[in-house]
Amino acid sequence: MSAFVGKYAEELxxxxxxxxxxxxxxxxxxxxxGTIGKRLSSISVENIESNRQALRQLLFTSPNALSYLSxxxxxxxxxxxxxxxxxxxxxxxxxxNVIPGVKVDKGTVEIAxxxxxxxxxxxxxxxxxxxxxxxxxxxxxxxxxxxxxxxxDPSELSxxxxxxGLARYxxxxxxxxxxxxxEPEVLTDGPxxxxxxxxxxxxxxxxxxxxLNEHHVLLEGTLLKPNMVTPGSDxxxxxxxxxAQYTVTALRRxxxxxxxxxxxxxxxxxxxxxxxxxxxMNKLQVLKPWTLSFSFGRxxxxxxxxxxxxxxxxxxxxxxxxxxxxxxxxxATLGKYGGGSAGxxxxxxxxxxxxxx
Amino acid sequence: MSCFISKYADxxxxxxxxxxxxxxxxxxxxxxxGTIGKRLSSINVENIEENRRALRELLFTAPGVLQYLSxxxxxxxxxxxxxxxxxxxxxxxxxxGVLPGIKVDKGTVELNxxxxxxxxxxxxGLAQRxxxxxxxxxxxxxxxxxxxxxxxxxxxxxxxENANGLAMYAxxxxxxxxxxxxEPEILVDGSxxxxxxxxxxxxxxxxxYKALNDHHVMLEGTLLKPNMVTPGSExxxxxxxxxAEYTVRALQRTVxxxxxxxxxxxxxxxxxxxxxxxxxMNKLQTKKPWSLSFSFGRxxxxxxxxxxxxxxENxxxxxxxxxxxxxxxxxATLGTYKGDAKLxxxxxxxxxxxxxxx
Numbered sequence: 001m002s003a004f005v006g007k008y009a010e011e012l013x014x015x016x017x018x019x020x021x022x023x024x025x026x027x028x029x030x031x032x033x034g035t036i037g038k039r040l041s042s043i044s045v046e047n048i049e050s051n052r053q054a055l056r057q058l059l060f061t062s063p064n065a066l067s068y069l070s071x072x073x074x075x076x077x078x079x080x081x082x083x084x085x086x087x088x089x090x091x092x093x094x095x096x097n098v099i100p101g102v103k104v105d106k107g108t109v110e111i112a113x114x115x116x117x118x119x120x121x122x123x124x125x126x127x128x129x130x131x132x133x134x135x136x137x138x139x140x141x142x143x144x145x146x147x148x149x150x151x152x153d154p155s156e157l158s159x160x161x162x163x164x165g166l167a168r169y170x171x172x173x174x175x176x177x178x179x180x181x182x183e184p185e186v187l188t189d190g191p192x193x194x195x196x197x198x199x200x201x202x203x204x205x206x207x208x209x210x211x212l213n214e215h216h217v218l219l220e221g222t223l224l225k226p227n228m229v230t231p232g233s234d235x236x237x238x239x240x241x242x243x244a245q246y247t248v249t250a251l252r253r254x255x256x257x258x259x260x261x262x263x264x265x266x267x268x269x270x271x272x273x274x275x276x277x278x279x280x281m282n283k284l285q286v287l288k289p290w291t292l293s294f295s296f297g298r299x300x301x302x303x304x305x306x307x308x309x310x311x312x313x314x315x316x317x318x319x320x321x322x323x324x325x326x327x328x329x330x331x332a333t334l335g336k337y338g339g340g341s342a343g344x345x346x347x348x349x350x351x352x353x354x355x356x357x
Numbered sequence: 358m359s360c361f362i363s364k365y366a367d368x369x370x371x372x373x374x375x376x377x378x379x380x381x382x383x384x385x386x387x388x389x390x391g392t393i394g395k396r397l398s399s400i401n402v403e404n405i406e407e408n409r410r411a412l413r414e415l416l417f418t419a420p421g422v423l424q425y426l427s428x429x430x431x432x433x434x435x436x437x438x439x440x441x442x443x444x445x446x447x448x449x450x451x452x453x454g455v456l457p458g459i460k461v462d463k464g465t466v467e468l469n470x471x472x473x474x475x476x477x478x479x480x481x482g483l484a485q486r487x488x489x490x491x492x493x494x495x496x497x498x499x500x501x502x503x504x505x506x507x508x509x510x511x512x513x514x515x516x517x518e519n520a521n522g523l524a525m526y527a528x529x530x531x532x533x534x535x536x537x538x539x540e541p542e543i544l545v546d547g548s549x550x551x552x553x554x555x556x557x558x559x560x561x562x563x564x565x566y567k568a569l570n571d572h573h574v575m576l577e578g579t580l581l582k583p584n585m586v587t588p589g590s591e592x593x594x595x596x597x598x599x600x601a602e603y604t605v606r607a608l609q610r611t612v613x614x615x616x617x618x619x620x621x622x623x624x625x626x627x628x629x630x631x632x633x634x635x636x637x638m639n640k641l642q643t644k645k646p647w648s649l650s651f652s653f654g655r656x657x658x659x660x661x662x663x664x665x666x667x668x669x670e671n672x673x674x675x676x677x678x679x680x681x682x683x684x685x686x687x688x689a690t691l692g693t694y695k696g697d698a699k700l701x702x703x704x705x706x707x708x709x710x711x712x713x714x715x
Binding site: 002202206209214249253258 | 360555556557559560563564566570571576606609610611612613614644645646
């Protein structure tokens with residue numbers, strides 16, 4: 001085959017398939033130190049290691065929440081952290097059948113000569129780092145590429161650079177036993193309509209899968225983390241059914257059936273919005289050869305964060321809020337979400353212009 | 358969407374989906390005048406228009422056959438021919454629930470500087486020709502690109518040129534109301550193993566679908582006509598189940614779900630071989646979001662041709678032979694073929710011709 005079938009091939013296929021289990025999804029808890037600092041400061045909590053540890057412990061030990069998750073993406077620091085009882089987070093996850101994953105990119109840098117377009121860095125010693133992460137218990141990785149829509153964007157250069165970058169990252173991961181989540185995020189920023197977002201998303205995904213083929217990536221051992229297809233942030237929202245239709249059409253036109261699962265990013269959507277859109281996609285009566293699930297960061301943690309406010313006495317309630325979102329999204333992956341698990345916080349938009357992790 | 362929405366969009370999607378109806382497939386009867394001449398001479402029949410017409414009438418009026426077909430690909434001459442009783446072939450097909458299609462390429466020419474690799478011509482005035490064919494009743498088209506496996510082949514040049522040619526042809530067809538069948542045939546010639554064929558097939562198909570995306574082709578209104586993934590002609594044969602596994606996997610890795618159907622070419626396979634392989638694919642328990650069917654030329658007509666021998670008194674025998682193959686392949690699209698088709702003379706005969714040119 002044109003795919004590289006290395007010593008980890010069967011394990012990669014098995015893990016990718018497990019992450020794509022219907023009824024489960026991914027918690028993206030891989031905010032870098034800088035980014036988690038912004039979250040913590042929004043609830044007036046100091047950005048020190050023990051607070052970062054406390055937040056993640058709150059999430060990972062939420063009673064029953066882990067049953068709705070197949071994976072959690074971690075930042076490097078978190079991969080080596082423990083509960084206050086001294087149990088490694090990785091073990092907490094593994095005991096609850098949740099696969100630990102790790103963010104391996106090192107952020108974006110601007111491409112000179114473009115209108116603020118970026119490429120993603122992180123290739124230096126990537127293979128060696130992946131080996132380390134595998135030893136520490138990680139079994140999947142994530143790398144975020146970013147594209148934006150504008151009158152002349154995304155440019156061919158940006159599309160090619162990001163697609164090639166994702167493909168190179170993906171094959172290095174597979175050589176070292178980590179299932180690569182391929183994330184080509186097309187930002188929602190802008191005044192464009194949903195058709196424009198669909199056109200760009202299709203063009204970008206086609207380029208990504210061409211690059212993956214060129215680099216001999218084993219598609220059965222990968223996952224895709226795309227944006228949903230929506231109108232730009234400057235435009236009025238549309239119904240979930242419309243988001244579902246445009247999104248699933250774009251994916252049917254570009255994502256080969258060999259990919260076991262698609263786990264959407266939430267972008268700036270509110271918790272409830274993201275869940276309703278995912279649910280609508282799974283209700284859509286059209287042939288979908290991959291499962292459609294979630295890999296949400298903000299859209300799983302927002303109410304939880306606010307409810308916690310950094311206070312020990314709020315942990316129980318915060319964990320309930322977290323469980324509620326996990327359950328709602330689990331139902332959405334089955335097209336069975338009834339709506340209404342939205343507290344006021346769950347409907348709050350999480351859109352931040354030019355969002356950087 | 359990144360695809361161009363032709364005014365024929367709904368019709369294209371409807372026709373493409375219809376051609377993919379489970380239980381049906383395509384009869385490729387689009388042999389050019391030169392090629393059909395070779396067939397006719399193999400049964401000692403003169404290559405004149407009347408004989409070409411008689412052969413096609415035999416095929417299209419064979420009792421019980423049209424129910425197993427969703428489309429027939431015609432050569433330009435045939436599109437305008439009639440039965441002896443004066444009924445246009447196009448009407449015969451339509452009344453039988455079969456969509457007429459038309460070969461629109463003008464054969465291959467060598468790519469300079471390569472080791473005998475080719476690209477396909479036929480783009481000049483293609484839009485005008487397609488419009489004419491649409492008026493004459495055609496609703497789908499076919500264009501054959503050819504690649505070969507060798508020590509250094511297919512080259513990146515050959516892959517790009519052929520993928521690009523297919524994409525341009527497809528976009529033009531859609532603007533004119535014809536569903537384009539995209540055919541990137543990788544010849545079976547050679548001593549390579551099945552893994553090599555799979556590798557090349559995946560690379561070629563990936564390039565094709567990237568090109569189709571670049572050219573804004575609406576995938577829901579296209580069909581794919583690929584080779585099956587097999588060992589080279591000089592290598593030992595393998596079981597249908599192995600061919601099925603490698604072929605379907607190659608397609609899972611490259612063909613988006615938006616494509617409604619995949620209609621295999623038979624290459625040099627014998628009639629029975631082609632049917633058994635197609636059947637094995639449809640029995641395979643794995644993700645197949647497109648239907649898997651046939652677009653066979655030689656593998657549907659071989660025994661029929663031999664039974665006919667150009668003689669009117671053999672008409673019924675010949676038509677019976679065609680019915681046997683059509684029914685067998687129909688069952689193969691459903692994975693229910695039991696391998697019990699009455700084998701006509703030559704049904705198990707390999708139809709491989711080295712470096713085959715239509």
